[in-house]
Amino acid sequence: MRIEVTHVNSDGNYTMAELIRRAAARDTVRLAGARANVTTPLHYSTAGGYLMELAVGTPPVPYLGLADTGSTLVWIECLPCKNCTDLVVPKYDPHKSPTFSSLPCNSSLCEALDFRGSCLKGSCTYNIVYGSGATVGVLGSEIFTFGSSEPVSVPDIGFGCSTDSLGDYGNSSGIVGLGKSSLSLVSQLGVGKFSYCLTSYYDIRSTSSLFFGSSASLSGTAVKSTAFVRNPNSTFASFYYLPLKGISLGATLLPVPSTAFAIRTDGSGGLIIDSGTTFTYLGDVAYQLVKQAIQSLVNRPPADGLKLELDLCYSLRPPPPQMPNMTFHFDGADMNLPVDNYMISDSETGLWCLAMLNSTDNSSILGNFQQQNMHILYDLDNDVLSFVPAQCSKL
Template sequence: MRFDSVSSSTSNDCGFSSTKHDPAKDDHTEESSVKLQLRRLEINQEKKRITHSAVDLKIQDFTRIQTLHARVKKAKNQTHEKAKKKIPSVNSPEASSGQLVATLESGMTLGSGEYFIDVLVGTPPKHFSLILDTGSDLNWLQCLPCYDCFQQNEPPVQCESDNQSCPYFYWYGDRSNTTGDFAVETFTVNLTNTEGGNSEYKVEDMMFGCGHWNRGLFNGASGLLGLGRGPLSFSSQLQSLYGHSFSYCLVDRNSDTNVSSKLIFGEDKKLLNHPYLNFTSFVDGKENSTETFYYIQIKSILVDGEALDIPEETWNISSDGSGGTIIDSGTTLSYFAEPAYEIIKNKFTEKVKAKYPVFKDFPILDPCFNVSGVKDNNNLKLPELGITFTDGAVWNFPAENSFIWLTKDLVCLAILGTPKSAFSIIGNYQQQNFHILYDTNKSRLGFAHTKCSNI
């Protein structure tokens, strides 16, 4: 989600003795596979609408980035308190086999670069659409009684008042927020076995936030589903069922609407046997950084194979927890901290301007190029971006992952900058047609160039 929390609090006297109030934190390694289908919404945009969407995405990304930075600063003040507290574990549900199938829609038609996942909550189960976010831990839904809520597409869920004794407060960077009580509920999922049969499976005692006061621009969603590294995230709570890994593969935004992206919980043997699967290690944040984010350590940037002269300290996490690089599903474009961005931008401009004239009348993205003389985009020759990591891994991106077509005649670099010592972020646009594996057990990120529509 674009805002990610910068402040959260819960009562010190939460009643965690009952499973109805237990937060989930378990280290069981029972593994089966769960696969979620991610569905694109149809996009039919003219030049004016595309330009407007580009403005929206840039504003949303910048809001999110400011919030991520603020959260790290907040973590510095919370480090001592966290050390004194330890959240107990919830009773783990029994492991199940099969594949979990759900839908997730691209938010592009709503002016959003986020992805939305459909879930069934409660008994009997009711449908809700939640924003998927690897940069957040808290799962939450708008709940009745709703004292101050934003508009959503489905009626809010009814929470029983006698089950709510552990309050929480999450504040987001644009002053959006959610306040309510922790609760537990049954999440119903559809299982698909290897023979193609379908069945329903109920995950009981799933902990989530029941929000009674919620403000912000959540694009019609009912709440948020967090996939961060913290113990309360959806992925952490499912570890007893599907192990310590999940992956997704996002189809490119120009794909037909009948193809879908995938989200998979559990070990994916086909991915692990992929001939081009590469791994880089997750980096533990400094003492004052947040446990939510997935940090990776960049060594250098390549443009068409040429290593750029960027100071090494640009990529390091500082002693106060700022800086470093994260991979994030909720940020659309990719962002590199200065001076890296200026160096990258200049190198791309240097390599492209000799072939295609620079277009200077679009202030949102920079640089942009006039490619009106190219009749077939397949004949368009643009440089490719590569990232090398300190552990020796290399991630090479095709040109279509680093450039965005605003019209058939205008193409722009889909990379922007953040201030010096701030986060660098690999966003979801650059992750298209890569199968991305989050393996928290071995503390590593996997990536393999894949035609995601074929998964």
């Protein structure tokens, strides 16, 4: 199954500077706190993520949801809504769909909510706090339809019907959780793998693609693979951790300690790959070494990046120097990032900035800016992540 995914800003209402600021601000807050074969388009979000097309209910009503490998619950805003965005219309009305039903408190999906779920008059309710917001509602079951040219309808998808939400979700109706949990869309579709290919950050018109099931596949000698790492703390079990061993800039291997990306016994630390976070965050030790390496190559005074809420910036005048690839060395696989995947330009402010930030703690996140123009496959059956460079707009 293939679904198109687009930039949240595909409507063109934001300048590049506004996009960068929104993404950086949202990321900072976020950091603090075989039933079907489906292919779906993805659209880029003003919140810095990518929006997935889906339709909910009978008759199917189209919505856009933020595709997020860093969360688990699938939810959309529902009527009556107390605190919801005014940008998204129409909103889903469960009373107008004969295929909607609320899930009881003893359902397996309600139990999967763990401490975030509760019971109200026999129905399962939830209160989920994200790093960048929160959502409250009732857990229900409904028919979800994916794709437009050859739609695929899947019954009995458990989802959150949110009547109160707080946060910046761009122009989406909610979140499509793709994390490791029985609540996520991946688990409920019953597929063992999914993949996506994200178009360039600057290309807000082209659509990216999200693949589920047998349509999610990579081939060729350029494909690299690395095994997911398990976190010993069950609180973080839904995240996709990767075994990052080091970072190079050009031919220079940075002196990052081998422990910089290790998961600690309490579950802290490590690096996760996340489609819902825009810029990559590195722990302080690794970030400072990357920053110093960039500074030594650029060899000019930095500019104030406050306008973009980024840390290391330079003026676009004179033009920046040619920069080498940056390489993330995973266990058994090197991910090569061209300069456009780690430096970001904005003509409005005249700035050229490092598209990475300091997490200020031991945790690290591989954001979607670094994943652009790369086809990335999550093989859940074998606990392996594979990736290969690709022209995602032509996939």
